[in-house]
Amino acid sequence: MHAAPWCPEPEPEANWCRVTPMPARAALARIGDVAADDVLPLVGRLWGGARRSVDELAVRLLGSDFEERARLLQARYAEAGGDPFGLDLETAKYAIMTCAFFHRLWFRAEVRGLENVPAGRVLLIANHSGQIPIDGAMIGTSLFLDHEPPRVIRAMVEKWSQTLPFVSTFFSRVGQVVGVPENARRLLEMGEALLVFPEGTRGISKPFSRRYQLQEFGNGFMRLAIETGTPIVPVAVVGAEEQYVNLGNLKWAARALRMPVFPVIPQVFVPFGQMPLPTKYFIHFGEPLHIQGDADEDDAVMEEKVHLVKQTIQSMINRGLKQRTSLFF
Amino acid sequence: MAKRPTPKKPTPARRAADGAAAARIEGGAVVVTGICGRLGRRLARQLHRERTVIGLDRREFVGKPKDIEHHSIDVRRKKARELFRRPDIGALVHLGVMHDPRLGAEEHHTWNVIAFQKLLEYVERYQIPKLVLLSSANVYGPRPDNPQFISEDAPLLGANRFSDIRDLIELDMLAQSFFWRNPGTETVILRPAHILGTVQNAPSNYLRLKVVPTLLGFDPMMQVVHQDDVVRAVRLALRPGVRGIFNIAGPPPVALSRAVKLLGRPTLPIPHAMARAGVERLWRWHMTSFPAPELDFIRYVCMVDDRRARAVLGYGPKFDLGSTLRAVDEERWV
Numbered sequence: 001m002h003a004a005p006w007c008p009e010p011e012p013e014a015n016w017c018r019v020t021p022m023p024a025r026a027a028l029a030r031i032g033d034v035a036a037d038d039v040l041p042l043v044g045r046l047w048g049g050a051r052r053s054v055d056e057l058a059v060r061l062l063g064s065d066f067e068e069r070a071r072l073l074q075a076r077y078a079e080a081g082g083d084p085f086g087l088d089l090e091t092a093k094y095a096i097m098t099c100a101f102f103h104r105l106w107f108r109a110e111v112r113g114l115e116n117v118p119a120g121r122v123l124l125i126a127n128h129s130g131q132i133p134i135d136g137a138m139i140g141t142s143l144f145l146d147h148e149p150p151r152v153i154r155a156m157v158e159k160w161s162q163t164l165p166f167v168s169t170f171f172s173r174v175g176q177v178v179g180v181p182e183n184a185r186r187l188l189e190m191g192e193a194l195l196v197f198p199e200g201t202r203g204i205s206k207p208f209s210r211r212y213q214l215q216e217f218g219n220g221f222m223r224l225a226i227e228t229g230t231p232i233v234p235v236a237v238v239g240a241e242e243q244y245v246n247l248g249n250l251k252w253a254a255r256a257l258r259m260p261v262f263p264v265i266p267q268v269f270v271p272f273g274q275m276p277l278p279t280k281y282f283i284h285f286g287e288p289l290h291i292q293g294d295a296d297e298d299d300a301v302m303e304e305k306v307h308l309v310k311q312t313i314q315s316m317i318n319r320g321l322k323q324r325t326s327l328f329f
Numbered sequence: 330m331a332k333r334p335t336p337k338k339p340t341p342a343r344r345a346a347d348g349a350a351a352a353r354i355e356g357g358a359v360v361v362t363g364i365c366g367r368l369g370r371r372l373a374r375q376l377h378r379e380r381t382v383i384g385l386d387r388r389e390f391v392g393k394p395k396d397i398e399h400h401s402i403d404v405r406r407k408k409a410r411e412l413f414r415r416p417d418i419g420a421l422v423h424l425g426v427m428h429d430p431r432l433g434a435e436e437h438h439t440w441n442v443i444a445f446q447k448l449l450e451y452v453e454r455y456q457i458p459k460l461v462l463l464s465s466a467n468v469y470g471p472r473p474d475n476p477q478f479i480s481e482d483a484p485l486l487g488a489n490r491f492s493d494i495r496d497l498i499e500l501d502m503l504a505q506s507f508f509w510r511n512p513g514t515e516t517v518i519l520r521p522a523h524i525l526g527t528v529q530n531a532p533s534n535y536l537r538l539k540v541v542p543t544l545l546g547f548d549p550m551m552q553v554v555h556q557d558d559v560v561r562a563v564r565l566a567l568r569p570g571v572r573g574i575f576n577i578a579g580p581p582p583v584a585l586s587r588a589v590k591l592l593g594r595p596t597l598p599i600p601h602a603m604a605r606a607g608v609e610r611l612w613r614w615h616m617t618s619f620p621a622p623e624l625d626f627i628r629y630v631c632m633v634d635d636r637r638a639r640a641v642l643g644y645g646p647k648f649d650l651g652s653t654l655r656a657v658d659e660e661r662w663v
Contacts, residue, residue: 081581084632085477086550088584162473162629165546165601172550182476 062100062145069150070096080190085183086172087152095174099141102134106278107239111142113285116233119149121188122288123225123232124195127214127313128203130240131263134276136195139235142283143193154187155195156180181220188228196221198306205261207248211241212317217310219302227295231288234309236316238284242327243276244268279327282320286312350458351569354515357419357458358383359567360412362404362448364397365390367528368463369424372560373397381417385409386425404444413451420459420567421452426500428530430493430620441496442503449507452514461517461566463559464501466552466576467494468520471631477550478634481520481574491622508572517566519559521577522633523626526556526656531623533657541589544628545598548586552632554579555648555656565642575642576633580650585627592654601628 058066074089103109117124129135140153156179162168177183187194197203202215225232246263254262267273289312291305359376363369364384370392376382377397384390384399393399402408404425412418427440445462452460469479470487485502488495501518508516523532532553535541554577562577589596599607604624611617638644648656 082583084550084582086548086582086584159474165544167546168473169546169548172548177477178474180474180476182478182480186476186478 058097061104062097066145069144073150073152083175085154085175085177085187087175088173089152091170091173092152092175095170096141096144099137100145103138103141103145103281106276107134107138107243107281108278109138109142109239109281109283111146111283111285113287114142114147116285116287117143117147117151117193118231118233118288121191121228121230122193123188123221123230124153124193124235124285125221125232125309125313126195126197126235127212127237127317128197128199129206129211129237130276131205131244131246131265132276133197133204134243135237135240136197138240138281139195139237139283151193153195154192156184181224184224185228188224188230194230198310201260205246205249205263207263208241208245212238212321214310214314214317217306219299219306222291222302222306222309223295225291226293231290232309233288234286234312234316236284236286236313236320237281238317238320238324239279239281239327242279245277277328280324280329282324284316284320286316350513353419354459354567354569355419356380358415358417359420359422360385360418361422361424362386362444363423363425364399366424367526368524368556368559371556372422372424372563375560375564380419383412383418385412405447409447410451413455413457418455418457420461421448421457422461422463422563422567423448424463426463426497428497431615431618434493437493438496442499445500445503449503453507453511456513458513459515459517459567459569460504460507461519461563462500462504463563464504464518464520465497466520466522466578466631466633467626468498468501469631469633471549471625471629473629475630475632477630478632479576480634481576481637490625491620493620493622505574515569515572517572518574519562519566519577520574520633521559521562522552522554522579524556524559525553525653527659528556531619532626534618535627536589536592536594536654536657539594540597541592541594542597542599542604543585543589544604544624545600547601547628548584549628549630550582550632551585551588551630552578552582553588553650553653554646555653558644558646558648558653561647562638562642562644565644571642573637573641575638575644576635577638577644578633578635579646579648579653582632583650588650588654591651592657 070089070093077083077087077089124139126135126139136153136155143151143153152175154175154177157171157176159178161171162178177187184194198217198221199215200218206215224230244265245267246265248264250262250264254260267277289309293301293305358381360383361369361373362385364373365386365388369386373382373384374394377394382397384393384397385402385404386399387401387403389401390397390399400408400412423445425444427437429437451457466479468485468487469475469483470489470491472486472489485498488498504516504518507514508518524530525533525536558579559577562575565571566575586596601624605621608617608619608621608624612620635644
């Protein structure tokens with residue numbers, strides 16, 4: 001270790017004499033020393049402190065075993081030589097932390113029936129609501145934070161999202177895959193938990209007047225379940241409908257902007273109204289349905305089976321609504 | 330001139346003929362086109378100890394092992410046909426697909442398609458019992474709506490956005506129709522993922538750059554395969570009884586950023602619009618060997634499902650991810 005220039009301790013005379021002919025260089029050297037000895041450690045300490053406090057908050061929010069859960073899952077994927085779809089828990093961890101804030105503090109989600117989700121491959125079929133897919137993130141967060149063992153939820157995203165920088169990478173790092181049937185089949189073969197909203201856009205962007213009424217279901221998930229022999233777990237989310245109040249969809253605006261829908265949400269014009277309203281979420285996982293049959297059967301036969309699932313979810317929603325006493329508590 | 334073969338019926342005679350064909354595939358000479366390329370030389374070096382290897386390439390074979398017979402002739406010439414007339418030829422391995430995007434489309438097309446058509450004609454006329462074409466997983470093309478793993482029966486859409494590889498797709502299609510028309514020849518099409526090694530192809534050249542440019546915000550998953558794994562796949566394809574299309578993949582897929590990090594190279598992320606404009610200019614000024622449409626390969630996924638190769642061909646990669654990636658830095662004296 002070398003002495004700082006302003007404390008003339010061991011043999012400063014000789015040093016100063018040698019340096020004086022070149023004052024500019026001496027000044028630069030001194031700045032360099034200060035930077036190396038004082039500023040860098042200070043920045044390092046501040047950075048370390050900030051990270052520690054983030055970590056502490058994380059423990060309070062996520063429970064002490066959060067890191068362990070992330071490690072457990074990481075090990076599970078590493079065993080298979082890494083997730084082929086690009087899931088990276090080091091990155092996903094931070095996304096889950098953000099979601100955990102909403103799950104624990106903002107929406108104060110109440111989760112029931114998590115024990116109904118089996119450990120192996122499973123299709124989670126849920127109602128879709130709330131204008132932006134927060135419901136999916138909350139279902140995923142529940143499965144990560146509260147399910148034993150922790151699960152990563154896999155869902156399908158729009159194809160065009162792959163053309164967007166950062167978005168495509170983010171989706172892939174948190175385990176979301178491009179919505180094509182081959183990917184769904186492969187995920188189930190890998191023993192993953194696949195979340196599907198059979199209502200799609202019809203469900204998520206429906207106006208406030210039609211809240212908690214299930215829209216038309218697609219048939220694709222049923223064929224997939226039968227073909228791969230996957231149990232279906234119906235999921236009902238109550239509370240998401242009211243996070244953004246949609247007064248109606250403007251068809252002409254949607255057409256002009258080439259969007260699937262153009263919802264009218266007055267609250268976004270109020271300061272801080274862009275955040276979803278802090279309604280209370282109730283997430284209910286139903287008992288798994290094992291549906292038998294032939295995957296190549298007629299649409300009419302499929303629709304009957306789909307209807308069964310739809311009925312189950314609708315009655316779970318209705319029960320949840322009956323039990324709910326207040327929107328926010 | 331020999332007559333066209335008549336389709337055989339499944340009779341005892343056919344079975345005997347099959348046995349003869351199998352013996353011919355196993356014991357006969359192997360004609361390798363494009364043998365003077367880096368991959369061709371590697372294949373020749375492995376193959377010539379076990380069986381007769383005949384090289385067919387316009388180029389000179391530098392450092393040719395003594396027992397390899399090499400013909401520096403154009404496949405389209407009459408002399409090439411004379412070669413195939415020999416009764417001891419058991420298989421044709423076509424590696425001579427030209428991939429130089431600098432050469433004009435016309436020259437490319439004539440060489441690749443016409444030459445391969447000629448070869449197919451010889452194989453049909455002289456009833457060569459085995460044909461192996463080294464195609465590429467690039468025929469599927471990197472696209473935003475690709476499934477994560479593309480299977481062999483997927484459409485070949487690679488030329489949608491990158492028209493320079495349409496002759497490779499045409500070759501693949503020619504081989505496919507040949508497969509159906511000529512059941513007497515065991516046709517094998519191999520579609521390997523990005524081949525890495527001493528070879529001079531775009532992915533290896535890309536990873537050899539001192540600073541690796543990437544697209545800002547894009548980090549697709551990639552499959553890479555070691556050149557010697559590809560050589561092994563070709564040798565497995567030469568066994569009697571193997572026919573059809575096989576995707577060939579290497580170790581488990583890896584994100585592009587991680588692959589570059591494993592190689593210890595710095596990256597330079599560039600926004601896509603800028604990168605595209607830049608590469609187009611550089612290409613026009615002959616300052617890069619990468620045409621702009623190839624940027625899609627570092628933007629979207631183009632990975633293959635190799636389960637068929639594992640089950641039917643008995644193929645599995647011998648090289649792990651680290652050694653496959655490091656192969657691009659190997660000494661290139663072979």
